[in-house]
Amino acid sequence: GRQLFSSPSWLLPEDDFRPKQCGTFAQPYSDVRGAGERERERARDAGGAGGWRSRGARPSPRLFIHDGFRDPLGWSGARGGLTVGDFSAPQLVLRFSQAAQGPATLALDSLSWLLLRLPFPSVCQVLAQLPKKANTAGVRIRTLVALLHGDLHPPEQLKALHSLARVVVTLKQGDGSPRVAVTLHRKRRNKVVQKKEYFTVLSGFALKHLGEPSPAAVSGEEVIQKDDASAVADPTANLTFNLRLSEAERRAKESVPLPYQFSEEKKSSLLQGPTGQGKIYYEPDAADDIDDEDPDDDLDV
Amino acid sequence: IYHFFSLQGVSLAAAKEKGQLVFLEGLKASKSILFSEGQQSDEANPFQFISGDGSSLRALHDCVRAALIPGAGDSRGPPVLMVDDLGVLLSLDVRLTHILDFIHYCRVTVNTQLKGNVVVMVHSSEDSEDEENERLAKSLRHQSHRILWAQGLATGFCKEVHGELTVIQRGSWETGAESDLLRVYQYKIQDKNVSFFARGMSAAVL
Structure with missing residues (x-):
């Protein structure tokens, strides 16, 4: 997912922040695109995928673009563009002091580009130092927003950046049309708020908030999921034969005496003494040659 | 590495003759570097970076740029730059950032300045353990x-x-x-x- 970091301070209420910024950035952006720069990885209020730009916004003119896309490495010798060497706190402050007058919101697009090319600690240092350095130079940076592609960087770097930021917004493409933004907001007095919101981007960069997953809906979903799980776990669900008994069948089954069970009746019949001596009745047939002297006479030995 | 301007029912050989197709063959160019036995020619080779000297792909980009920028009175349509295949450069020990820089500048030249398109081929699979290559593919996905x-x-x-x-x-x-x-x-x-x-x-x- 894509992530937006905001640091070092978050003074605007969120509802105020989003529509305004999107509105402000919309017009200049279409100009940039008109110039043929067809970038697309635009998350929320931060811009294109290639290169990095930082902008300071102020009342009039409201938007400054420091273009780091056209010639970040100085290959084509274009002048005035932002280069990778400019990413140090003093250099950036120098740039901003020429542009910004009032309190500024700074959007950095993209941090991924920088992280792939500069040593990680130096990027973190610049991010941490920038507001203070800017403040001493008379530029107030109210908010710093940076765009980052989370899947391009090692997880430990992401964690370090997360801890630098006051607000982390993770954007995901939902299963359906609405996108999901998970916001982790570290408030003052050690409070942490996490919330999940659905949103969609309308034409003209207007952001439409589609609400949060309601607790009732969430628990309802969970109940349905639990039911599904038990149904899956039950192997007797779809059998072609009947495994269950009706009440009458159960009674009939229970009334059948089993062979090893001794009822009173059976016991008495077995314990009853023999009525007389046993006798053998034998009627000899014609072939029998009975000789009382030699009982084994008929054996062919 | 190929560059060409139009490929719709056009014979490539004819297009090459007319200058519509510029074909930069990496294999041949690299051969002259790897087997030149230390004899450096005066002409800079755009594939110098594969000799392992850690140089960037700037020379290659300059070569691409020179081939694509139309001359005076030239009425060609927007160019298409095709790169086949970018992942091979990783196998040739080119650093990932150098490759990404090259693509970045190709996008500046072809997309922004000439309003053309860049087509890049990479190999990728989700369960691949080649992290560098996967990162290259993901990075390109974000840009495309x-x-x-x-x-x-x-x-x-x-x-x-x-x-x-x-x-x-x-x-x-x-x-x-x-x-x-x-x-x-x-x-x-x-x-x-x-x-x-x-x-x-x-x-x-x-």
């Missing part, structure tokens, strides 16, 4: 408008279907599409053509 993802059939070999092509039209603010649009076709490679059809509509099935 459209991803054509060709892969073999999951069910194995079939005489009539050679593979499946997934076209991912990335949702962009420009087209007004909110989410990525996904289309899947199956294809069969023929002698001089490729035929595409919907899934399950191949000659083997119908």
Whole structure:
């Protein structure tokens, strides 16, 4: 997912922040695109995928673009563009002091580009130092927003950046049309708020908030999921034969005496003494040659 | 590495003669570097970076730029730059950032200045353990408008279907599409053509 970091301070209420910024950035952006720069990885209020730009916004003119896309490495010798060497706190402050007058919101697009090319600690240092350095130079940076592609960087770097930021917004493409933004907001007095919101981007960069997953809906979903799980776990669900008994069948089954069970009746019949001596009745047939002297006479030995 | 300007029913050889197609053959150019036995020619080779001196791909970009920038009175349409294949550079020990820098500048030149298109080929698979290559592929995915993802059939070999092509039209603010649009076709490679059809509509099935 894509992530937006905001640091070092978050003074605007969120509802105020989003529509305004999107509105402000919309017009200049279409100009940039008109110039043929067809970038697309635009998350929320931060811009294109290639290169990095930082902008300071102020009342009039409201938007400054420091273009780091056209010639970040100085290959084509274009002048005035932002280069990778400019990413140090003093250099950036120098740039901003020429542009910004009032309190500024700074959007950095993209941090991924920088992280792939500069040593990680130096990027973190610049991010941490920038507001203070800017403040001493008379530029107030109210908010710093940076765009980052989370899947391009090692997880430990992401964690370090997360801890630098006051607000982390993770954007995901939902299963359906609405996108999901998970916001982790570290408030003052050690409070942490996490919330999940659905949103969609309308034409003209207007952001439409589609609400949060309601607790009732969430628990309802969970109940349905639990039911599904038990149904899956039950192997007797779809059998072609009947495994269950009706009440009458159960009674009939229970009334059948089993062979090893001794009822009173059976016991008495077995314990009853023999009525007389046993006798053998034998009627000899014609072939029998009975000789009382030699009982084994008929054996062919 | 190929560059060409139009490929719609045009003979490539003829296009090359007319200057519509500029073909930069990496294999030949690299041969002269690897087997030149230390004899440096005066002319800078755009593929100097494969000699392992850690140099950037700036020379290659300059070469691409020189080939694409139209001369005076030249009325060519927007160019298309095709790179086949970018992942090979990683195997040649070129650093990932150098490759990304090259692509960045190609985008500046071709997309921004000349209003053309860049087509890049990479190999990638989700369970690959080649982290650098996967990172290159992901990085390109983030920069691209459209991803054509060709892969073999999951069910194995079939005489009539050679593979499946997934076209991912990335949702962009420009087209007004909110989410990525996904289309899947199956294809069969023929002698001089490729035929595409919907899934399950191949000659083997119908």
